[in-house]
Amino acid sequence: MSSAEAFARHLAGQRLRERIFRASTLAAAILLLLLLGGVVVSLLHGAWPAFDRFRLAFITQDVWNPVTNRYGALSAIYGTVVTSVLAMILALPVSFGIAVFLTELAPPWLKRPVGVAIELLAAIPSIIFGIWGLFVLAPVLQESVEPWIDGHLGKLPLVGALFQGAPYGIGFLTAGIVLAIMIIPFISAVIRDVFDTVPDVLKESGYGLGATTWEVIWKVVVPYSRSGMIGGIMLGLGRALGETMAVTFVIGNAHQISASLLAPGTTISAAIANEFTEATTPLYTSSLIALGVLLFVITFAVIAAARLMLLRLGRRGLASV
Amino acid sequence: MKGFSLKSLPARFAVLALASAASVPVFAAGQITGAGSTWVYPLVAKWADAYRTKTATQVNYQPIGSGGGIAQVEAGTVAFGASDKPLTSDVLRQHHLVQFPTAIAGEDIVYNLPGIQAGQLIVSGPVVADIFMGKITRWNDPALKKLNPGLALPDMPISVVHRSDGSGTTFTFANYLSKVSPQWKSQVGADTSVAWPTGLGGKGNEGVASYVQRIRGAIGYVEYAYILENHMQYARMINSAGKLVTPSLAAFQSAAANVDFTKAQDFYVILTDQPGANSWPISGCTWQILRTDAQKSVNEQVTQFFLWGFEQGQSMAESIAFGPLPASTVQAIKVYWKQNLGI
Numbered sequence: 001m002s003s004a005e006a007f008a009r010h011l012a013g014q015r016l017r018e019r020i021f022r023a024s025t026l027a028a029a030i031l032l033l034l035l036l037g038g039v040v041v042s043l044l045h046g047a048w049p050a051f052d053r054f055r056l057a058f059i060t061q062d063v064w065n066p067v068t069n070r071y072g073a074l075s076a077i078y079g080t081v082v083t084s085v086l087a088m089i090l091a092l093p094v095s096f097g098i099a100v101f102l103t104e105l106a107p108p109w110l111k112r113p114v115g116v117a118i119e120l121l122a123a124i125p126s127i128i129f130g131i132w133g134l135f136v137l138a139p140v141l142q143e144s145v146e147p148w149i150d151g152h153l154g155k156l157p158l159v160g161a162l163f164q165g166a167p168y169g170i171g172f173l174t175a176g177i178v179l180a181i182m183i184i185p186f187i188s189a190v191i192r193d194v195f196d197t198v199p200d201v202l203k204e205s206g207y208g209l210g211a212t213t214w215e216v217i218w219k220v221v222v223p224y225s226r227s228g229m230i231g232g233i234m235l236g237l238g239r240a241l242g243e244t245m246a247v248t249f250v251i252g253n254a255h256q257i258s259a260s261l262l263a264p265g266t267t268i269s270a271a272i273a274n275e276f277t278e279a280t281t282p283l284y285t286s287s288l289i290a291l292g293v294l295l296f297v298i299t300f301a302v303i304a305a306a307r308l309m310l311l312r313l314g315r316r317g318l319a320s321v
Numbered sequence: 322m323k324g325f326s327l328k329s330l331p332a333r334f335a336v337l338a339l340a341s342a343a344s345v346p347v348f349a350a351g352q353i354t355g356a357g358s359t360w361v362y363p364l365v366a367k368w369a370d371a372y373r374t375k376t377a378t379q380v381n382y383q384p385i386g387s388g389g390g391i392a393q394v395e396a397g398t399v400a401f402g403a404s405d406k407p408l409t410s411d412v413l414r415q416h417h418l419v420q421f422p423t424a425i426a427g428e429d430i431v432y433n434l435p436g437i438q439a440g441q442l443i444v445s446g447p448v449v450a451d452i453f454m455g456k457i458t459r460w461n462d463p464a465l466k467k468l469n470p471g472l473a474l475p476d477m478p479i480s481v482v483h484r485s486d487g488s489g490t491t492f493t494f495a496n497y498l499s500k501v502s503p504q505w506k507s508q509v510g511a512d513t514s515v516a517w518p519t520g521l522g523g524k525g526n527e528g529v530a531s532y533v534q535r536i537r538g539a540i541g542y543v544e545y546a547y548i549l550e551n552h553m554q555y556a557r558m559i560n561s562a563g564k565l566v567t568p569s570l571a572a573f574q575s576a577a578a579n580v581d582f583t584k585a586q587d588f589y590v591i592l593t594d595q596p597g598a599n600s601w602p603i604s605g606c607t608w609q610i611l612r613t614d615a616q617k618s619v620n621e622q623v624t625q626f627f628l629w630g631f632e633q634g635q636s637m638a639e640s641i642a643f644g645p646l647p648a649s650t651v652q653a654i655k656v657y658w659k660q661n662l663g664i
Contacts, residue, residue, distance in 0.1 A: 065515070067516060266485075
C-alpha cells in the first residue's frame with residue numbers, strides 16, 4: 001500500500017468521523033426542539049378545554065371557584081408578577097453591590113470565602129428557603145416589621161395602599177423577600193463573572209486618567225458588561241417567576257388581588273402545586289394546566305424582551321461582551 | 322461502607338427470591354394497594370402494620386388525597402381508593418364502583434388567642450360561617466362576646482386560615498356551614514375546595530395547623546387528631562340541639578349513632594349537624610371505594626382487610642381518635658359486599 005493510498009484512507013476516515021459527529025450534534029439539537037415541541041403540544045392539549053370554555057375571561061377574571069367550576073387566572077398572574085418584581089427590586093442592588101465588591105474592592109483573601117458562600121447559597125434547595133421563610137422570617141415580619149410598615153408607610157399619600165392591612169406575616173412581601181434571597185446568588189454570580197471579563201487595561205486607563213472607583217465602575221465596567229448583566233438579571237427573573245415550593249410556603253395561597261403587599265395572594269406555580277392532586281373535575285385540571293401555559297408564555301416573553309434589549313444595545317454599539 | 326453492604330445482603334436475597342417467583346400477577350398474593358384520603362391515612366397505616374404481622378398480607382396505602390384516590394380506583398391502578406366525600410349512587414353505577422364507610426372522625430375550630438386556653442372559646446355554626454365569609458372580622462365582635470360572656474376577647478383582627486388544597490376536611494366543614502348558614506350555601510357552597518371569600522390557605526391539615534399556631538388572632542379548622550398531636554387551642558361548639566359540646570370520640574360517635582348507615586343507599590350519609598344532645602356538629606367519615614369489575618380475589622383481599630379492621634382493630638382506631646363503626650353498620654356492609662361483589 002502506497003503512502004498516498006494510506007493518506008486517502010486516513011482522510012476518508014476523518015470525513016466519516018466528522019460526519020457522524022456532525023449528525024449526532026444535530027440529533028441532540030433536534031431532540032431538544034422535539035422535547036420543547038412536545039411540552040408545548042401536551043400543555044396546549046391539556047389546557048384546551050379551559051381556554052375553549054372561558055376564552056379571554058380566563059385571563060381577565062379573578063374568580064377561582066371549584067364549586068361552580070369557574071376559573072380565571074388573573075389573581076395568579078398578578079401574584080406571580082408582583083412577587084417577582086418585588087424580588088427583583090430587592091435583589092438587584094444587593095447583587096450589584098456583591099459583584100462590585102468582589103471584583104473591584106475586596107481584598108484578595110476575602111474574595112474566595114465570599115464567592116464560595118454565594119455559590120453555597122445557590123445550592124440550597126428551595127424547600128429549605130420555604131421552611132425558613134415560614135418559621136423564621138414570617139414571625140419576625142408579622143410581629144415587628146409589618147405593624148411598623150402598616151403604621152408608618154401605610155399613612156403615606158398615593159403609595160400608602162401598598163403598605164396597609166392586617167399583619168399576617170405571610171403574603172406578597174414575605175414571598176418577595178424569600179425570592180430575592182434565592183435569586184441574589186444567581187444574579188451576583190453572573191454579574192461578577194461578567195465584570196471579571198472587563199480587560200484590566202481599560203480599568204487601569206480609567207484610573208490612570210484620575211477617575212475614582214465610582215467613576216470607573218459606572219463609566220467603564222458597567223457599559224462594557226451591560227449585555228451580560230441583563231442576561232444575569234433575566235436568569236434571576238426567570239427563576240423568580242417559576243419558583244414553586246418556597247413561594248407556596250409563604251404566599252398565603254389565597255386567590256385574591258389586593259393592593260397591599262402585606263396581603264396573602266397566590267402565584268401560578270403555587271396554585272398548581274396546591275391544587276393539582278385534588279382537582280376533581282376535568283375542567284379544574286384543565287384550568288390548572290392552562291395556568292402552566294400562561295407561565296410558559298410569561299417566561300417566554302421575559303426571554304424575548306431580554307433578547308430585544310440586547311439587540312438594541314448591540315445596535316448602539318455598547319454591547320461588547 | 323462494609324457495614325452497609327453486609328446489611329443489604331439479606332435484602333438483596335429477598336429481592337432475588339421475589340424476582341424468581343416470576344409468575345406472580347400484578348396484585349400478588351399478600352399485596353394490596355390503595356390510595357386516597359390523607360385523613361384516614363393514620364388509621365389505614367396502623368391497621369396495615371398490625372395486619373401484616375398477623376396475616377403476612379401487605380397493604381400499601383398512598384395518602385394522595387381523596388380526589389386522587391377516586392381517580393386512581395376509576396383508572397384501576399389501585400385495588401381501593403379512599404374518599405372523605407361519598408360518591409352518589411349514580412356516579413358509583415356509572416363507573417362500576419361500590420363504597421362503604423371506614424371509621425368515624427371529627428374536626429374542630431382552632432384558634433390562636435393570647436390568654437385563652439384550649440376549650441375555652443365557644444362558637445356556633447352561624448358565627449363560624451360569618452367569620453369565614455369575612456362578615457365578622459374582629460375577635461371582640463358582639464356575636465362572639467355574646468357566646469363567651471366570661472372571656473376577655475381581645476380587640477384583634479381575625480385572620481382566617483383555610484385549606485389551599487382540595488380536601489375532604491374542607492368538604493365536611495363547608496357542608497356543615499351550608500347546613501347552618503343559608504348565605505354560605507348560596508354564596509360559597511360545599512365541595513372539596515371552594516372559593517374562599519377571605520383568608521389565607523395552608524396545604525394540608527399540618528399547613529393550616531402551623532399557620533394558626535404562627536399567626537396571632539388566627540382561626541382555622543383541622544382534623545381532631547391534629548389538635549391532639551399539636552396541643553392546639555380548640556373551640557367548643559353549640560350543636561343543632563342547642564347544647565354545648567366538647568370534641569371527643571364519644572361526641573363523633575354520638576353524631577353517627579343518629580344516622581342509620583344501614584338504610585342509606587350505598588351508605589351515602591353526611592354526618593355533619595346531626596341531631597342529639599351529645600352530637601359533635603362537624604363529624605365526618607371516610608369511604609373506601611372498590612371496583613365491581615376488579616378480580617374477585619383482589620376485592621376479597623381488600624374486604625378481608627377492612628373486615629379485620631372493623632372487628633379486630635377497634636381499640637387501635639380509638640387510640641388515634643377514630644371511632645369504630647357500630648356492629649349493625651358492619652353487618653350492613655357485609656350484606657352490601659355480598660350483593661354487589663359476591664363476596
